[in-house]
Every structure is written in C-alpha cells, then in structure tokens.
Amino acid sequence: MENKKRTYVEDVERGVYDIKDKDNAAYRSKAGLTEEIIRDISAKKNEPEWMTEFRLKSLAIYNSKPIPTWGADLSGLDMEHIVTYVRPNTDMKQTWDDVPEDIKNTFDRLGIPKAERESLAGVGAQYDSEVVYHSIQESLLKKGVVYTDMETAVREHEDIVKEYFMKLVPPSDHKFAALHGAVWSGGSFVYVPEGVEVDIPLQSYFRLNAPGAGQFEHTLIVVEKGARLHFIEGCSAPKYDVANLHAGCVELFVKEDARLRYSTIENWSRNMYNLNTKRCVVDRNGMIEWVSGSFGSKVSMLYPMSILRGEGAKAEFTGVTFAASGQHLDTGSKVVHAAPYTTSNINTKSISKDGGHAFYRGLMRVAKGAHHCKSTVSCESLMLDNRSKSDTVPIIELGNDNIDIGHEAKIGRISDNAIFYLMSRGISEEEAKAMIVRGFVEPLTKELPLEYAVELNRLINLEFEGSIG
Amino acid sequence: MSSIYETYRSERAEAYGKLSFPVWKRLGGDGSPAMAIAPEGSMILSGDGQAALAAGPVEMLGDRAALEVSRRYGVSEKHTALSEAYSNCGLAASAKAGQHAGEPVHGIFTLDGVHPMALDHNVVAAEAGSRMTVVLDYQDKTGGGYHNGVAKLHVAAGARLDVFILQDLAADSTHIQSTVAVVEAGGEMRLASIDLGGGTVATDVTVYLEGDGASCAINGIYLGDGSRKLDLGYNIFHVGRHTESSILVKGALLDESRKVFRGNLKFEKGCKGAKGSEAEYAILLDERVKADAIPALLCDEDDVSGEHAASAGQVSSGQLFYLMSRGLSEREAKKLIIHASFAPVIDSLPDPALKERIEAVLERRLVHDLR
Numbered sequence: 001m002e003n004k005k006r007t008y009v010e011d012v013e014r015g016v017y018d019i020k021d022k023d024n025a026a027y028r029s030k031a032g033l034t035e036e037i038i039r040d041i042s043a044k045k046n047e048p049e050w051m052t053e054f055r056l057k058s059l060a061i062y063n064s065k066p067i068p069t070w071g072a073d074l075s076g077l078d079m080e081h082i083v084t085y086v087r088p089n090t091d092m093k094q095t096w097d098d099v100p101e102d103i104k105n106t107f108d109r110l111g112i113p114k115a116e117r118e119s120l121a122g123v124g125a126q127y128d129s130e131v132v133y134h135s136i137q138e139s140l141l142k143k144g145v146v147y148t149d150m151e152t153a154v155r156e157h158e159d160i161v162k163e164y165f166m167k168l169v170p171p172s173d174h175k176f177a178a179l180h181g182a183v184w185s186g187g188s189f190v191y192v193p194e195g196v197e198v199d200i201p202l203q204s205y206f207r208l209n210a211p212g213a214g215q216f217e218h219t220l221i222v223v224e225k226g227a228r229l230h231f232i233e234g235c236s237a238p239k240y241d242v243a244n245l246h247a248g249c250v251e252l253f254v255k256e257d258a259r260l261r262y263s264t265i266e267n268w269s270r271n272m273y274n275l276n277t278k279r280c281v282v283d284r285n286g287m288i289e290w291v292s293g294s295f296g297s298k299v300s301m302l303y304p305m306s307i308l309r310g311e312g313a314k315a316e317f318t319g320v321t322f323a324a325s326g327q328h329l330d331t332g333s334k335v336v337h338a339a340p341y342t343t344s345n346i347n348t349k350s351i352s353k354d355g356g357h358a359f360y361r362g363l364m365r366v367a368k369g370a371h372h373c374k375s376t377v378s379c380e381s382l383m384l385d386n387r388s389k390s391d392t393v394p395i396i397e398l399g400n401d402n403i404d405i406g407h408e409a410k411i412g413r414i415s416d417n418a419i420f421y422l423m424s425r426g427i428s429e430e431e432a433k434a435m436i437v438r439g440f441v442e443p444l445t446k447e448l449p450l451e452y453a454v455e456l457n458r459l460i461n462l463e464f465e466g467s468i469g
Numbered sequence: 470m471s472s473i474y475e476t477y478r479s480e481r482a483e484a485y486g487k488l489s490f491p492v493w494k495r496l497g498g499d500g501s502p503a504m505a506i507a508p509e510g511s512m513i514l515s516g517d518g519q520a521a522l523a524a525g526p527v528e529m530l531g532d533r534a535a536l537e538v539s540r541r542y543g544v545s546e547k548h549t550a551l552s553e554a555y556s557n558c559g560l561a562a563s564a565k566a567g568q569h570a571g572e573p574v575h576g577i578f579t580l581d582g583v584h585p586m587a588l589d590h591n592v593v594a595a596e597a598g599s600r601m602t603v604v605l606d607y608q609d610k611t612g613g614g615y616h617n618g619v620a621k622l623h624v625a626a627g628a629r630l631d632v633f634i635l636q637d638l639a640a641d642s643t644h645i646q647s648t649v650a651v652v653e654a655g656g657e658m659r660l661a662s663i664d665l666g667g668g669t670v671a672t673d674v675t676v677y678l679e680g681d682g683a684s685c686a687i688n689g690i691y692l693g694d695g696s697r698k699l700d701l702g703y704n705i706f707h708v709g710r711h712t713e714s715s716i717l718v719k720g721a722l723l724d725e726s727r728k729v730f731r732g733n734l735k736f737e738k739g740c741k742g743a744k745g746s747e748a749e750y751a752i753l754l755d756e757r758v759k760a761d762a763i764p765a766l767l768c769d770e771d772d773v774s775g776e777h778a779a780s781a782g783q784v785s786s787g788q789l790f791y792l793m794s795r796g797l798s799e800r801e802a803k804k805l806i807i808h809a810s811f812a813p814v815i816d817s818l819p820d821p822a823l824k825e826r827i828e829a830v831l832e833r834r835l836v837h838d839l840r
Binding site: 368369371381383384385386388389390391392393394395396397398399400401402403404405406407408409410411412413 | 722736738739741753754755756757758759760761762763764765766767768769770771772773774775776777778779780781782783
C-alpha cells in the first residue's frame with residue numbers, strides 16, 4: 001500500500017491571539033442566570049424600563065427551551081458557570097491614547113490601531129463586555145451616519161433601536177437567541193441615512209478575556225434607502241480550560257436600493273462554543289453581500305440567513321470554513337426568497353484536516369408566489385487526510401415552478417486536470433498544487449481586508465511533496 | 470411455509486409490536502395502513518422456471534442468512550418489520566453461481582377488491598459470477614389500496630443484478646417501498662425505479678457497496694400530478710475501495726403535487742478511490758407544486774470523488790421554442806420534452822410488452838395533465 005504524501009496545511013498561528021491578560025475586571029456578575037442578575041446588568045447599563053422588561057421576558061423564554069440536540073455536540077457547555085457580564089476597567093474612550101494600557105496592549109498586539117491608521121473610517125473594539133473604543137470620521141458624522149456602541153444607542157437613539165432590536169431574531173427563535181436577549185452586552189449600532197454612501201469600511205473587533213465569560217454582543221445595522229456600507233467584524237479570544245460561549249446576534253436591515261457588505265472573520269480560541277445568529281432582511285432591489293471566514297472555536301453553529309423580502313432583492317454569500325484537529329464547525333447559509341425576481345448566489349468552501357469536522361448545512365427556500373427567482377448554490381469541500389470529516393447537507397425547498405435553481409457540490413481532492421494544465425504551462429507540480437489550494441480559498445481572501453487576507457494565506461502554508469491522491 | 474420462514478416471521482412480529490410509525494414532516498401522516506392486515510396478497514410470478522436460477526414464493530425460503538440484513542435500511546423500522554412479519558406475498562429468486570438467467574424474473578403484484586393490501590417480502594440473490602434480472606411490478610385495479618414492500622438484494626462477487634421496480638397505483642392508493650442491497654467485490658447492481666402512481670409514495674433505496682470494486686447505478690423517474698405526494702430516498706454507502714455509484718433521478722410535477730428527493734452519498738473511512746455522484750432534475754409545470762431536495766454528501770475519506778447536483782425549473786424555453794417552431798403545439802412540445810427526459814429509463818426495461826405498457830400509462834397521464 002503506497003504511502004500517500006499529503007498536502008500540508010499549517011495550523012493557524014495562534015501565538016498573538018492566545019496571550020492572556022491578568023483578570024482585572026471591575027465587576028463580575030455571579031455565575032449562572034437568575035432574574036436578579038439580569039436586573040443587575042440592566043441597572044448597571046442605565047437602561048430604559050422597556051429594555052429591562054425585554055431582558056426578563058427573554059430569560060423566561062430561555063428557561064423554557066431545551067438545548068438543541070442536532071448539529072454539533074453542545075454537552076460541554078456549562079451554562080451555570082458562565083459568567084455573563086464582565087465589565088473591564090474603563091469607560092468608552094474617544095481616542096486610542098485614552099484607553100487603559102493593558103487593554104490597549106491587547107489590541108495593539110492584534111493590530112487594531114494600525115488598521116485604523118490605514119484608512120478605516122472608524123474602529124470599535126470590544127474587550128469583554130463593553131465597547132472600549134469608538135471613533136468615527138468627521139465627515140461621516142456630518143452626513144448623519146451613526147456608529148456607536150449598542151448601549152449608547154439604546155439611550156440616545158431609543159426610537160430607532162426600539163423599532164429594530166431583536167425583531168429579526170426574536171428571543172423565541174431558539175434557546176441561545178433567548179439567552180442573548182436576556183444578557184446581551186456591547187456590540188455596534190450603525191445607522192446609515194438615506195442616500196449616504198460610506199466609502200470606507202467600518203470595523204469592529206471583539207475579544208473575550210476573562211475565563212468562563214460569555215460574549216453576547218449585539219450588532220444592529222440599518223442601511224436606509226439607497227445607502228451603502230461595508231462593515232467588518234473580527235473576533236478572537238485566548239484559550240482557556242473553562243468552556244467559553246459566544247452567543248452573539250447580528251441583525252442587518254437593508255432597505256430599498258441599499259447595499260450592505262458584511263465581512264467576518266471568526267477566529268475564536270479552540271475551546272469556544274460559537275453559537276452566533278446572523279440574519280439580514282433585504283427590501284426591494286437591495287443587496288446583501290456576506291463574506292465569512294470561520295476558522296476558530298471548538299464548536300461553531302453558524303448559519304447567516306438572508307431574507308429577500310422585496311422584489312429584485314439580492315443576496316450573495318462567500319464563505320470559507322476551516323476545521324482542524326478538535327474542531328467541529330457546523331456552518332452554512334440560509335436564504336429565503338420571499339418575493340419575485342430575487343436572486344441569490346452562494347459559494348462556500350470548506351477544508352478539513354487532522355480529524356476536524358466541517359459540516360455545511362444550507363437552506364434555500366423559495367416561497368409560493370416568489371416567481372422568477374434565480375439561485376445558484378455551490379459548495380466545495382477539500383479534505384486533506386482521511387482522519388477528517390466533511391459533510392454537505394443542503395436543503396432545497398421550492399414553492400412554485402417559475403424558478404431557476406441550481407445546486408452543486410463537490411468533495412474530494414485537487415483536480416488532476418487543473419494540475420496538468422498548470423504543469424503544461426511550465427509550473428512545477430508542487431507550485432501548481434499550492435496555487436490551486438490558494439485559488440480554492442481565493443473568493444474569500446480577495447474580499448478580506450489586507451491583514452485578514454495575510455492571516456488566511458499564512459494559514460495555508462503548503463509544502464507539497466506529493467498529491468493528496 | 471418453511472419452518473425457518475415461520476420462525477423469522479414471529480420474531481419480526483414481536484419487533485413490530487414494540488415499534489411505532491414515524492412522523493412524516495414533509496409528506497404528512499405516518500404511512501400506517503388504514504385497514505386491517507390482509508392475510509393474502511396477489512402475486513403472479515413468471516420466469517421462475519429457468520435452469521440458471523431457483524425461484525418461487527418467498528414462504529418456501531429456507532435460508533435464514535438471506536433473510537437477515539443486519540444493516541440500517543428502509544422507509545422506517547416499523548414499515549420494514551410490517552412486511553417481514555406479515556408478508557402476504559413475495560418472491561425469492563437466486564441465480565446459481567456462474568449462470569446467466571436469460572429471461573427476467575417478473576413478479577406482478579396487484580391491488581384489487583379481493584386483495585386491497587400487498588405486503589410483499591422479496592429476497593433476491595445473485596451468486597458469484599451470475600447474471601439475473603428481476604422485475605417487481607405493482608399494479609392497481611380498484612384504488613384505495615395499500616402497498617408496503619420490502620426487497621432484499623444480494624450481489625455476490627463479480628455478479629450482475631438488474632432490478633426494475635415499477636408502480637402505477639391509483640391516486641388514492643399508498644405505495645411504500647424499502648429496498649436494500651449489499652454488493653460484494655466486483656459486483657454490479659443496476660436499479661431502475663419508475664414511480665408513476667400512488668397518492669402517497671415513500672420509497673427508500675439503500676445500497677452498501679462493501680466489496681472492493683463494487684458498483685451500482687440507480688435511475689429513477691417519477692410523475693406527480695393531482696395532489697400526489699412523493700418522498701424518494703436514496704442512500705449509498707461506499708465501504709470498499711474503488712467502489713462506484715451513480716444516482717440519476719428525473720421527474721415532472723404538475724398541479725398540486727409535491728415531492729422530496731433525499732440523496733445520501735456516504736463515503737466511509739477507508740473507501741479509497743471511490744467515486745460517487747447523485748443528480749436530480751425536476752421539471753415543474755404548475756405554480757402550485759412543491760419540490761424539495763436534500764442531496765447530501767457525507768465524507769470520512771479524502772481519497773474519493775463525490776459530487777451532487779440538483780436542479781429544478783420549468784421546461785427549457787429554448788427547447789420549447791425549437792419544437793414549437795417545428796409545428797408542435799405547446800402542449801405537445803411539453804409532452805415530448807418530458808417523455809424524452811424519461812426515455813432512457815423506459816428504454817432500459819427488459820421486456821417490450823412492459824415498455825409498451827409503461828409508455829401507454831405515461832401517454833395517457835400526460836395527455837390528461839397537459840390539457
């Protein structure tokens with residue numbers, strides 16, 4: 001039996017991400033979930049009455065639902081001991097220099113201020129449960145763009161928040177949405193008024209530091225008619241023994257003729273349970289573009305969902321999932337065509353190696369009456385050894401006949417034809433394979449900001465000595 | 470009835486009693502019979518006299534090993550136990566090693582006033598190096614019938630087995646069919662499934678490609694009209710190395726019919742060099758239809774090639790235009806296009822009389838549907 005040499009893909013370089021800061025939190029709520037804790041959290045945030053009530057209602061829903069048994073194994077989650085609210089030692093700052101030294105160090109090491117200097121419009125960085133730093137360029141402020149933390153938004157833009165908050169992902173949606181509704185903390189609020197085009201991306205970066213803490217940030221973005229926005233979200237947390245939980249929520253509202261691009265790199269540490277819920281609703285002729293890279297966490301269950309509610313609405317999804325040893329990444333995308341003439345384009349890639357388990361789970365639903373819809377879904381999996389698992393389960397539900405739907409998926413190794421073609425052009429076999437694997441993830445890499453793209457390429461450090469098979 | 474078969478039945482009856490019917494989310498209901506279990510079904514067997522094989526009613530089967538499948542399969546455990554325990558008809562056919570059976574073994578199961586319920590239990594084995602064709606043919610004279618069938622197929626090393634399962638039941642009859650096949654080294658199985666009838670149709674074809682080089686090719690066609698509901702499941706397990714499989718299902722849906730296609734292609738760890746593909750194409754002809762597809766690919770082995778494709782849509786407007794420009798009416802053109810889609814499977818039927826019969830059914834239904 002020949003000894004097949006394999007494509008070698010280096011593990012994610014976690015050095016800079018796994019540095020732990022001494023736990024210096026100003027306040028820590030008691031472990032576990034009780035009404036008292038919820039009221040406590042709400043009081044400390046100076047929230048209006050309706051938000052406190054909302055949290056308590058969500059807690060009740062949370063207690064009434066069981067932990068889901070489908071998808072990845074969540075038995076390692078110990079909800080009683082995850083401290084839900086940890087507030088770092090600082091108030092929100094306007095410039096980077098005002099942020100406390102140790103918190104600044106963490107973000108410096110992660111490259112955030114550099115990113116800002118390099119022409120990003122505004123950066124919000126979240127350290128544990130509060131948004132530490134926000135800034136927004138003058139010109140955008142003048143145009144009426146609001147970019148602030150979620151708590152400030154609840155106080156200063158109450159009407160808008162009340163109209164949209166957890167309407168797209170209600171607490172009743174699932175257990176972790178209910179949990180989120182009860183203990184949400186931090187996150188970004190972005191409001192782009194009608195016709196305003198934000199040419200430079202806005203970026204938020206989350207970090208989870210205290211052992212046992214859970215992240216429950218809420219991102220709410222409203223892009224009004226004809227407006228344009230690109231929003232980038234990145235996350236990381238250092239590795240701990242205690243199970244960590246991320247149950248954040250992202251709600252995106254794209255109005256008529258508006259356009260939103262939402263890019264994420266999820267790079268949580270290898271003991272994290274990442275149970276994030278992301279949903280977008282698109283009105284007439286609007287468009288949402290998701291760019292999503294999942295390569296962290298111990299367990300992820302993440303299915304960004306697009307609801308195409310207005311005629312001519314469009315959704316595009318480009319995603320890469322990378323599951324290495326000990327990881328079970330159950331990710332995918334959901335699209336609902338709820339209006340005629342809507343289109344969607346889903347392109348996902350997954351790589352699994354060293355016993356990692358990558359699972360693509362997708363839903364493509366066309367409602368009755370949503371005629372003239374077009375959709376293509378393409379999912380490809382690259383398995384780099386036979387210790388890993390790669391599964392693809394797409395569900396296609398069509399409610400009328402006037403549609404044009406195609407779905408395809410491929411699992412396997414690197415195409416022999418592609419290698420032959422490149423070699424016939426004078427490229428060595430090793431380099432050809434390296435090019436192909438880089439090309440495999442290119443749809444994502446090219447959409448990412450530079451530092452993330454570099455990270456992704458570093459991740460794929462290929463030493464080709466022979467083919468996969 | 471052989472004593473072995475009787476013992477087997479009573480064991481299965483005990484298991485049946487402990488199970489419950491499934492809850493069908495997409496089809497609705499649970500596929501349980503609305504009538505008492507009928508002690509007799511109607512089966513007419515032909516092609517059983519050939520020297521190259523041994524065939525007869527399943528009750529005479531004395532080989533316990535052939536009855537046991539010991540692997541997961543079937544529309545549901547309750548349904549398979551139902552026909553294993555209370556079978557009222559069924560055939561057992563076994564092709565002798567190295568022999569080629571020239572004529573197909575043809576079992577005709579009819580639902581009628583006297584036999585409203587067919588619980589058939591069929592056991593087919595192609596021994597090493599043999600060749601055999603089996604046709605399971607389900608017909609309906611009166612409507613309101615219930616068919617729940619089990620077919621166990623075993624293909625030994627280097628053998629070739631061709632199976633045709635066809636049904637044209639009435640629009641208020643139920644058709645439930647659980648088929649399981651185990652294919653050994655170098656064995657080849659071809660299965661064609663023709664689902665033209667039934668009001669509630671639930672089928673499951675599960676194939677274990679266990680020996681190195683084992684292969685299977687599955688072709689299916691289905692026609693849904695009125696308010697028929699179909700749930701068609703196909704599961705292929707690639708276990709041995711260099712195994713090959715292909716699933717190709719084509720269908721047409723009209724009126725308020727609905728279908729769900731489930732294709733599970735599983736590559737078990739160690740099945741190096743395996744190749745599998747599944748594809749499903751549905752032609753949708755009414756805005757009220759519902760078409761669901763879940764083409765899954767589950768992979769534990771990297772040295773394989775797996776692909777799946779699913780597409781659904783109306784009749785190609787280009788094709789339609791071309792045919793109409795040749796003088797055909799829109800209705801005739803649609804009929805022709807659907808017919809062409811189904812032709813490869815119908816052409817593969819082993820018996821000209823069978824081919825004619827199925828063509829006639831299709832013609833009648835399409836003329837009526839595309840009025």
